[in-house]
Amino acid sequence: MMKKLLVLAVLGVSALCAADGAKLFGAKCAECHGGDGKEASISGKAIAGDTTALSKLTGYKSGTFGGEQKATMQASLEGLSDDDLKAIAAHIGTLK
Template sequence: MYKILISLFLTVSAIQGAGIGMKIYGKTCVECHGDDGKDLSISGKAIAGSGDVLKKLTGYKNGTFGGEQKATMQASVEPLNDEELKAVAAYVETLK
């Protein structure tokens, strides 16, 4: 019984986590990367399926990752805290 409750709880928190990530993505990222993470017009590459998203976002935030346009990304991730970065990274990982 406990096991069922625990796995139910974990499932619900995972879904809520994805929900928060989706919200942040819709508010903060979609204008440049598109609904599906495949918009190339601004970033030049698809983020859907690119992998290591949390590592990249953290890198943009602390200046250890990025290409020619990293300042653009730095401005986008700068206002997000660690929890929000994790949530949005987890959401981006679901985009294929």
């Protein structure tokens, strides 16, 4: 019962900010990729301005994309909807 409530709460929160890629990026991605997507020390690559980010993110989620550390990314994407990924990818594309 508690677990179900927790899942609903998490889903509710992500639905609320589904359209806000910048907010999601700040909350879910910035710790490793930097607030501006330029932090390359963890992933080995800066992601700012990557216009192919969406296909990479959906690839991580479905297991068709990724390098040696893909498990890290797969864990980071847990709980994010496809709409969330779209919003985040759009935000990454605007980073310079």
